Amino acid sequence: MQLSDFDYNLPKEFIAQKPVSPRDRSKLMIINKKLQHKKFYNIIDYLKKGDVLVINETKVIPAKLTGKKTTGAKVELIIEKINNDKCSCRIKATKPRIGNKLIFNKYKAEIIAQDKDSFTVKFNENVKKIIKNIGQLPTPPYVKRKLDRNSQYQTVYSKNKGSIAAPTAGLHFTKSLLKKIKQKGVKIAKLTLHVDFGTFLPVRNINQNMLHEEYFEIDKKNADIINKRKGKLIVVGTTSVRALESANKNNKIIPKKGTTKLFIKPGYKFKTKIDGLITNFHLPKSTLLMLVSAFIGTKKILKAYKTAIKNNYRFFSFGDAMLIFK
Numbered sequence: 001m002q003l004s005d006f007d008y009n010l011p012k013e014f015i016a017q018k019p020v021s022p023r024d025r026s027k028l029m030i031i032n033k034k035l036q037h038k039k040f041y042n043i044i045d046y047l048k049k050g051d052v053l054v055i056n057e058t059k060v061i062p063a064k065l066t067g068k069k070t071t072g073a074k075v076e077l078i079i080e081k082i083n084n085d086k087c088s089c090r091i092k093a094t095k096p097r098i099g100n101k102l103i104f105n106k107y108k109a110e111i112i113a114q115d116k117d118s119f120t121v122k123f124n125e126n127v128k129k130i131i132k133n134i135g136q137l138p139t140p141p142y143v144k145r146k147l148d149r150n151s152q153y154q155t156v157y158s159k160n161k162g163s164i165a166a167p168t169a170g171l172h173f174t175k176s177l178l179k180k181i182k183q184k185g186v187k188i189a190k191l192t193l194h195v196d197f198g199t200f201l202p203v204r205n206i207n208q209n210m211l212h213e214e215y216f217e218i219d220k221k222n223a224d225i226i227n228k229r230k231g232k233l234i235v236v237g238t239t240s241v242r243a244l245e246s247a248n249k250n251n252k253i254i255p256k257k258g259t260t261k262l263f264i265k266p267g268y269k270f271k272t273k274i275d276g277l278i279t280n281f282h283l284p285k286s287t288l289l290m291l292v293s294a295f296i297g298t299k300k301i302l303k304a305y306k307t308a309i310k311n312n313y314r315f316f317s318f319g320d321a322m323l324i325f326k
C-alpha cells in the first residue's frame with residue numbers, strides 16, 4: 001500500500017468555498033448496490049424506525065488569532081492546547097522562531113519554545129480570555145472565502161467546545177430534518193470527538209500505526225442506545241467512526257473518555273458493525289480518504305469520486321455528501 005494509491009486529480013473549481021443554503025439542499029450520492037444521485041434531505045428515505053444515527057456534538061472554538069510581529073510582519077496562530085497564559089499552537093509567519101515578540105490588538109506574546117511544527121507561545125493574559133475577545137473560527141486552508149457567519153462552520157447540534165475544525169459531514173443537517181428523522185422513529189446517539197489540527201496535515205508515512213491524538217468521549221446513555229439498537233447503525237462522519245472504534249471493547253461500545261491515536265486505513269478490521277457512513281468528499285492522500293477506503297474499498301471510493309466530478313459535485317468541507325452502505 002502506497003500513498004499514491006489514494007491520489008486523484010481534482011480541478012480547483014470543484015473545491016467548495018461556501019456552504020449550500022439551506023444546508024440540506026446539497027447533493028447526496030448514495031453508494032449501495034447501485035449508485036444514486038439525490039439531495040441531502042432525501043437521506044430520511046434511507047432511515048427506518050429502530051435505526052440509530054450517530055452524531056458528533058463537538059463545537060469549533062475561535063482558535064485563530066491574527067496579528068503581527070514587532071517587525072510589522074503578519075502572523076497567524078492556530079491554538080491547539082491552552083495552559084493559562086501559555087498555549088501550544090501552529091504559526092503561519094515568515095520564519096517564526098523562539099524569542100519572536102508578537103502583537104494581537106492590545107495583547108502581547110512571545111514564542112518561548114518549539115517542537116517540530118508546533119510552538120509554545122506565552123501571552124500577557126489568559127489565553128481563553130483572549131480568544132473569547134478576539135479569536136476567529138479557523139477554516140480549512142483551501143477555503144479562501146471569508147465566512148458570512150460563524151454558524152456556517154458549526155453543525156446545528158454543536159455543543160461541546162474543543163475542535164479547531166468542524167465535523168463536516170454533519171454540516172448538511174438542519175434542525176427541521178433532524179426533527180423529521182426523530183419523528184420517523186430513528187434514535188440519535190451523541191458523542192464528542194474534538195478535531196485536531198492533525199486532520200489537515202499531510203501523511204508522511206502511510207505505514208505508521210498511529211495518527212495525531214484527539215480527545216473523545218461517549219457516555220453510558222448513548223453507548224446503550226447504540227448497543228441496544230434494533231435497526232441499522234448509520235454514522236455521521238469519520239470523526240464519529242474514529243470515536244466509536246476507540247470506545248469499542250468486545251464488539252460493544254463502552255462509556256469512555258480519553259484520547260485516541262487510532263489510524264484507520266485499508267486492512268483495518270472494524271470492531272463496530274457500522275451499516276452506513278455519511279461523509280463528505282475528502283482530500284487526495286488524506287487520512288479521511290483512507291478511512292473511507294477501509295470502509296468500502298479504495299477502488300470503489302475512487303470510482304465514486306470520478307463519477308462525482310463528472311456530475312459536478314462540490315468537494316471538501318463545504319462540499320456535497322455521500323451515504324455509503326457497507
